[in-house]
Every structure is written in structure tokens, then in C-alpha cells.
Amino acid sequence: MKRLLSIFIFGCLFWFSTHSQSVILSGKVESTSNVENIHVINKTAQVFTITNTIGVFEISVKVNDTIQFSSVQHKDKELVMTPKMILSKTVKVHLEEQVNALDEVVVGKVLSGNLTQDIKTTEGKAPINFYDVGIPGYQGKIATIGERRLHEATTGGGIVPLNPIINAITGRTKRLKNQVKMERKETLMQRVKARWSDEFFTSYPLEPDLRMDFFYFCMDDENFMDSCQNKSDLIIFTFLKMKYIQYQKNRTALQD
Numbered sequence: 001m002k003r004l005l006s007i008f009i010f011g012c013l014f015w016f017s018t019h020s021q022s023v024i025l026s027g028k029v030e031s032t033s034n035v036e037n038i039h040v041i042n043k044t045a046q047v048f049t050i051t052n053t054i055g056v057f058e059i060s061v062k063v064n065d066t067i068q069f070s071s072v073q074h075k076d077k078e079l080v081m082t083p084k085m086i087l088s089k090t091v092k093v094h095l096e097e098q099v100n101a102l103d104e105v106v107v108g109k110v111l112s113g114n115l116t117q118d119i120k121t122t123e124g125k126a127p128i129n130f131y132d133v134g135i136p137g138y139q140g141k142i143a144t145i146g147e148r149r150l151h152e153a154t155t156g157g158g159i160v161p162l163n164p165i166i167n168a169i170t171g172r173t174k175r176l177k178n179q180v181k182m183e184r185k186e187t188l189m190q191r192v193k194a195r196w197s198d199e200f201f202t203s204y205p206l207e208p209d210l211r212m213d214f215f216y217f218c219m220d221d222e223n224f225m226d227s228c229q230n231k232s233d234l235i236i237f238t239f240l241k242m243k244y245i246q247y248q249k250n251r252t253a254l255q256d
Helices: 003-018 084-090 115-121 147-151 163-169 170-201 208-219 224-228 233-255
Strands: 023-030 039-042 047-049 057-059 065-071 074-080 090-094
Touching: 023 084, 039 057, 047 208, 074 090, 084 090, 090 208, 147 163, 147 170, 163 170, 170 208, 170 224, 170 233, 208 233, 224 233
Parallel strands: 023 090
Antiparallel strands: 023 057, 039 047, 039 065, 065 074
């Protein structure tokens, strides 16, 4: 009888100790995806921690505490602490990866792949401009820096504008006119270069590092503007061909 009583008392003490005493539970989370920074929450005791880079964590628990594992990448999982877990003070938890399937989204019209047909069915709006919002604006050609400086040098207020007179005497107006002329030639040369670089040098080969020099050689010709500005492709091509022959002759003469 005494033996049974002792066993009963020991069992009660064991049950009481395991159910009332908190222990530090060491655990590890396993998953096919990243296991770092997973939230480990003791919902019963209202304490939490997070896993380290390899999924290991430690948290205070008691028997029957509910532990929740939560992260964006995984499905939530809850674990109720058993006496066996409390005694071992270790646990291993496997989390399933969270797969978020998104509904198909169609933005705008579905295109067929036929450019001609898609252009007809595509709706577009013209870009907003200053007139749409009631703001006055300038629609003419945007002047270059040189053109703006020349305009400033040749205009002025008053009965007898002094600015144009002074600039004419000092030669500033002449210099600015030459600058504007060079700007226009440079702009035209860049357009010709962009249009003809690939096509022209296919028929008339020239080393890549000499091509820019060739176009400047063309620009220096006094007939460059007349031959290339607002002219047909045939006229421009003929001019480039003529300059190419001259350019190659000059190179040959320098090498001899």
C-alpha cells in the first residue's frame, strides 16, 4: 500500500513539474526554401523569436503551449507542446513552402502579332500639351545656344539700340554668326552620319576609326550645306562618293 502511494505521489509530482515548469526549447525548422527569419510564436505565453540562418531557434515553453511557425514563404504551422517534447527540450519542424498562384491578368488589348492589324485595333491618345491645360506655349523651332546669343547681340531696346552697334564694332556679331553657321553644319553632318554610316561604308569601305574624320572632311567642303541639306538620298550619296574619292587620295598622298 505504501509502495502504491509512493508511486502515486511521485507520478503527481512528475506531472506537476512537467506541466507547470517552463523550459527552453531548442528547435530547428526544415524546408525546401529559405529557413531564416521565420517567426516562432508561443501563442499561449505570448512570447516569440525568429530562426537564424540555418533555421535554429530557442523559445520558452510549457506543456500544452501552442507554438506557431509563420513566414511569407511557408504555410503556417502550429505545434502543441507534449510532455515528451518538454523532457527532450528539442524539436524538429518541417514547413511546407507557400506557393501563391496568381490569376492571369490581361493589361489592355490582346495583340495578335500582326502589326498591321494590331495598329488598327489599338486605341491611343495624343500626349497632353500646354494648350490642353490652357497654358500658352511656343511651337516654333527651338533655337540653339549660338542662335540665342546671336539674337541677343543683334537686338536691343531704346530709340537707338546700343547693343547691336557695340557688338558689330567689336566683331562679336560676326563671330556669333560664324558659330551659328558651324552649329548648323555640325547638326547636318550628324544627321548625314546617322543616315549613311552603315549603308555607305558597305559599298565604300573605310576603317571605323577614320569614319568620323571622313564626315568632318565632308563638312569642311564649302558645298556641304547645298549638297546635303533637304536633298534627296541620291544627291547626298553622290556627294559622299565624291568626297570619299578625295579623302582616299589625300590619305595616299600623305602616306607617300
